[in-house]
Amino acid sequence: MSDEKGPAGESTLTVVLAGGVNLAIAIMKFVASLITGSGAMMSEAAHSVADTITEVLLLTALRRSERPPDRLHPFGYGKERYFWSLLAAVSIFASGAMFSFYEGFATIFGHEEEQSSPIVGYIVLALAFAMESVSWVQAVRQTRAEAAEENRSFGQHLRMVDDPTSKTVLFEDSAALIGLLIAFAGIGLHQLTGSQVWDGIASVCIGALLAVVAYILGRTNRGLLIGRQADPVMVRGIRDHLAAAPEIEAVVDLQTMLLGTDSVLVCTRVDFDDALGASDVEHACVRIAAELQTRFSDVTEVFIEPVPRTDPDLRASVLRRYGDLSERWNQ
Numbered sequence: 001m002s003d004e005k006g007p008a009g010e011s012t013l014t015v016v017l018a019g020g021v022n023l024a025i026a027i028m029k030f031v032a033s034l035i036t037g038s039g040a041m042m043s044e045a046a047h048s049v050a051d052t053i054t055e056v057l058l059l060t061a062l063r064r065s066e067r068p069p070d071r072l073h074p075f076g077y078g079k080e081r082y083f084w085s086l087l088a089a090v091s092i093f094a095s096g097a098m099f100s101f102y103e104g105f106a107t108i109f110g111h112e113e114e115q116s117s118p119i120v121g122y123i124v125l126a127l128a129f130a131m132e133s134v135s136w137v138q139a140v141r142q143t144r145a146e147a148a149e150e151n152r153s154f155g156q157h158l159r160m161v162d163d164p165t166s167k168t169v170l171f172e173d174s175a176a177l178i179g180l181l182i183a184f185a186g187i188g189l190h191q192l193t194g195s196q197v198w199d200g201i202a203s204v205c206i207g208a209l210l211a212v213v214a215y216i217l218g219r220t221n222r223g224l225l226i227g228r229q230a231d232p233v234m235v236r237g238i239r240d241h242l243a244a245a246p247e248i249e250a251v252v253d254l255q256t257m258l259l260g261t262d263s264v265l266v267c268t269r270v271d272f273d274d275a276l277g278a279s280d281v282e283h284a285c286v287r288i289a290a291e292l293q294t295r296f297s298d299v300t301e302v303f304i305e306p307v308p309r310t311d312p313d314l315r316a317s318v319l320r321r322y323g324d325l326s327e328r329w330n331q
Helices: 007-036 039-065 080-109 118-149 154-160 164-193 197-226 232-244 278-295 312-322 325-329
Strands: 248-260 263-272 299-306
Touching: 007 039, 007 118, 007 164, 039 080, 039 118, 039 164, 039 197, 080 164, 080 197, 080 248, 118 154, 118 164, 164 197, 232 248, 232 263, 232 278, 248 312, 263 278, 278 299
Parallel strands: 263 299
Antiparallel strands: 248 263
């Protein structure tokens, strides 16, 4: 939806807030890294720069995915959100993780440099933690609200979410808070021991943290881009609705795919009552499609194909894809 008070507006608020916070923090960390000479602080500056780039990509994803369907893209542009979110995951790895690894190993194996004004680093990290917490709280609040709306637990929603923007902001903000604690530890141990190795180890740990986050987000968006099925609860509900239609004797096949956030394609093959005429089947298809779109607000496209349930090739194809449907529907 495009209503600024709806999901799209909430996602935009979350992304814009995170972007503004990350840009301010990036500048603070960069200045602090120059003053303190801390490799961990420089890694954190790169981390915040990567997060800022991520927010720009996510904002692009939100705007471009809301375009209506047209002749070249009859199913709309919903998957643009997944494409740009995938680029955001790549940005986290390329801009944040790789630079942190480089800075960490350069600090560990490079010439020993004296740490200066560590108090500046502590102050900047504390301010950054407070600012990041504001963005993190907004991301958590949105994710919890979405989970409650879908009647899922917080963890289930993160696994099944079809809007990667809020998940991306939540994961990157969580990584940012953990990274700040790691940088604080690195600077503190450097000050206590006089060895910059701890500073370098902190940078490597920050790089590893960002690499893990980038992998998780990349895997999520890859699955959505390839074409993931709708929520299993919705799929079972669609199947039950079809099976309950008086004109349908059997649901032979049912396929769903996420076309974008809150947009589901439904393709089903059903065995209609042989006593029905062609006109009856046509009207039944129109009515059932409308009923599905009314009952399941995320269903935007419905295709119903009449087939005989006894066709051996079709049955073999369904079994290869799903196995024993009677067992799966009851799970």
